[in-house]
Amino acid sequence: MNAVRSPMAELLARQVLPATSFVASAGVRGGERDPFVDAVLAEDGLSLGDRHPRTLDDLEDDYFDLIITLSPEAHHTALELTRSLAVDVEYWPMPDPTGVGGTREQIMAAYREVRERLKARIGSRFLAPEAEKPR
Structure with a gap:
């Protein structure tokens, strides 16, 4: 519903990818903004701002290199x-944290x-490994 995992991933990816990279998240169905997402992002000094959940139909562009x-x-x-499509x-x-009581x-x-899982996965997928440090 584009309310938890995907918006977090979008914001975290924007932190590490070049500004020229187009990053957008969308869900299969519409949903409501999740306050727990705001809270855990705020712990890292991040904010979704006025962004609200979107569906695939809400995206302005439908051409992507990677989904x-x-x-x-x-x-x-x-x-x-x-x-x-190519x-x-x-x-x-990713686990769905909304089911946790x-x-x-x-x-x-x-x-x-x-x-944290999203940060690790984004880092391993998009960031070059650190150069080996001299001993």
Whole structure:
């Protein structure tokens, strides 16, 4: 629903990719902004600003070199939409923290885990490995 994993990934990717890279996130269905996303991003000094969840139909551009999906439903939808296009589709399975119950701290921990997994995956996919440091 473009309310949790994908907006986090979009913002985190914007932090490391060149400004000339076009990055956009969208969901299969519409959704509402998730306050826990705002809270875990704020811990890193980040903000979605006035960005609200979008669907695929809301995107202004439909040409991409790479589509990254974070849920099985999004992955199947992306494969179906791109079967006649020259675009790479990668699936990065990410847990859905919205199903976690318990205390506020337990819920926040689930959202933090997703944030950290996204950071690691974005870094390993898009950042050059650090040069080996001399001993």
